[in-house]
Amino acid sequence: MKKMLTDERIIEEARKQNSMGFILLYYGLLLVLLYRQFILRQSFAEYWDVALLFFGITFYMAARRINSGLLANKLNPLSIVPSALIAAVVFVGVQYFWHMSNTLSELVICGLVFLACFFGLNLLMQYFSSKKNDDLLKQ
Amino acid sequence: MINRIKLARLELGMTQQELADAVGVTRQTITLIEKGDYNPSLRLCLAICYALNKTLNDLFWPKEAKV
Numbered sequence: 001m002k003k004m005l006t007d008e009r010i011i012e013e014a015r016k017q018n019s020m021g022f023i024l025l026y027y028g029l030l031l032v033l034l035y036r037q038f039i040l041r042q043s044f045a046e047y048w049d050v051a052l053l054f055f056g057i058t059f060y061m062a063a064r065r066i067n068s069g070l071l072a073n074k075l076n077p078l079s080i081v082p083s084a085l086i087a088a089v090v091f092v093g094v095q096y097f098w099h100m101s102n103t104l105s106e107l108v109i110c111g112l113v114f115l116a117c118f119f120g121l122n123l124l125m126q127y128f129s130s131k132k133n134d135d136l137l138k139q
Numbered sequence: 140m141i142n143r144i145k146l147a148r149l150e151l152g153m154t155q156q157e158l159a160d161a162v163g164v165t166r167q168t169i170t171l172i173e174k175g176d177y178n179p180s181l182r183l184c185l186a187i188c189y190a191l192n193k194t195l196n197d198l199f200w201p202k203e204a205k206v
Contacts, residue, residue, distance in 0.1 A: 010165065010168075
């Protein structure tokens with residue numbers, strides 16, 4: 001049987017389709033996780049495999065983005081603030097509705113710790129990404 | 140992107156399939172490039188130029204844009 005010819009257009013089109021398939025699968029996994037945790041109220045032991053897959057993929061993508069310098073051209077702490085604030089508010093909201101027994105002071109402390117961790121981690125990621133970009137310019 | 144591939148190909152009496160075989164792509168790709176629906180890579184642009192015995196300027200730059 002004659003092998004089908006593949007050229008750059010076919011490869012590019014296949015990559016686009018694979019990319020769209022990945023996006024659907026990735027966000028599908030996220031929805032499955034949220035559904036199992038918040039709707040079905042399953043314990044972590046029941047969905048750890050899906051969680052491991054989702055966070056593993058997320059970690060891999062973050063590592064590749066940082067390593068290729070695509071995450072950030074230069075260090076810009078201010079750009080992290082909006083997403084850090086939104087993430088902290090969502091985190092506090094989930095904490096409140098999930099653990100109704102939380103007091104206000106506990107929620108504030110949880111929120112501040114989360115905000116600091118989120119900000120610090122993103123700053124670190126930006127630092128390594130910008131360092132990679134600087135290294136590329138030196139070459 | 141405006142290109143003159145079809146004109147150059149017809150000048151040489153080549154069919155789309157012959158050009159496609161010469162540069163190692165499918166006929167569909169040549170059709171899309173001629174219609175301006177697909178932007179080929181520089182490597183493929185050069186391969187087409189060699190196959191049609193033209194330069195990049197001849198095929199891929201409109202006369203109006205020449206400096």
